[in-house]
Amino acid sequence: MNDMLLEVRGLSKSFGALRACDNINFDMHEGETHAVIGPNGAGKTTFISQLSGDLRPDSGTIRFAGENVTPLQAPARAQKGFARSFQITSIYREFTALDNVALAIQAHAGHSFRFWRPARSDPALREPARRYLDEVSLGERASALAANLSHGEQRQLEVAMALATKPRLLLLDEPVAGMGTEESQRMVKLLGSLKGRQTMILVEHDMDAVFSLADRISVLVYGRIIATGTPQEIRANPEVRRAYLGEDA
């Protein structure tokens, strides 16, 4: 089959003696929701960062929509259709929620060498930005400073920013980390509503979230993918149970 959106071959990355990613092969179809799970320090964030272009791999290739994007840096990959949220929320804290999303719109509305017209009164940026805020149910917080949003709201804002770039592939690094039960339920519901129409890679520790959202799951242990499969296959895989799910069975 050749309708792969993402094809990763032999991806490796070391930090000194630590092999954070060890010869990773990874494929994704358009429309798929793929979860990456694994114990702490397994290299999940390192893997995501190499996909987004924040980290340069030591070796291996990343093909995206048939094109080799390995040499591209983060901004160029974002223009190709990658978008990500970070494990530690990364937003523009001193801007309003609406400004944050409007900037995401602007990043994909041609070049920004426009020096005269005020960006904050530009309906071409503000109106779509409002729609994305509504989509993550932050519409009422549009004019709040991002720094003043609650932790859960900030994570929703970050997802809204990622969506506003109309990504072909959304990389979510622990989107429900540090959230209360109610907040995390809201986020899972939001991600569930994206499922199918938005291709996503989801790094997550919350197993309820993972097993309810993912079409396929890859298990990363010590920088290696030890198994890939449907949630049922992963649940039944003895090696996964031993290495990660912590069962003696």
Added chain:
Amino acid sequence: MRERARLVFWALLVAALALLPPVVGALQEPFYVELVRRVMIFAIAAASLNLILGYGGLVSFGHAAYLGIGGYAVGILSFYGMDSGWLQWPVAVGASALVALAIGAVSIRASGMYFIMITLAFTQMLYYLGISIEEFGGDDGMRIKARSQFSGLIDLADPVASYYLVLVLMFATIYLVHRIAQSRFGMVLRAAKSNERRSRALGFAPYRYRLVAFTIAGALCGLAGALLANHTSFITPEFMHWTRSGEIMFMVILGGIATSAGPLLGALALLVAETLLSGWTEHWQVILGPLLILSVLFFRDGLAGVLPGARDE
């Protein structure tokens, strides 16, 4: 309400500066026209630095370089008998832009302390270049025989006429920087200052935007340099001394970083305090230093943060 306070603030500021020459003329105190003209020239320099320092987060410790390049462009062309301001001023602005483009291209890839040191180093190079060229006065500086000529439209030797020209150019610069800061370009610049990693993940490549901002700031400061050369009828490497870069930076910080009014307020406060204190005692720096430290400690947002209406939205 806030909008009205802002309007009143700017209207008062424009009116006060516009009415200064007739008022001090009636009081027989022409010195103040000279002083405030100098303040406004430095306000242009500070406003240009504010674009990259305030909105862009680029702590350039070499902004006086463009004051020097602008000044020397006027001085050197005048030395070779080319007195036309129509030629001198575009050369001052263009040369400053080119040098800023070159310095920026090298320095902006560095960050933090390295960026500060590289911008400082380039400006020191230009300073020593100014000292070493004997033909243009070396470290003694050089008198400019005639001020820039504008086809007889305006006589810069007339202190009041040149005052009003500086006034118009200063408000134009402040307005231009304000517009740029609010534009799409300005939003990219400010966003990259706020969170560079997020900007890159969204698809902005901050380097290009910063380099263009750095070049615009250099060009505008080159204009201030051309004005300063006409103000003093004299050019000297001191225009580019590192303490001058520090002064301009201080004006921005004292006045209020990333605000429209800040650079003018900072230039006004610093130069007026300097003048008053130096008239009072020759050890004025001993008094000014602690005053500046206290003002930064207590007015975190600068003077624009405490004056009603001076803050941007």
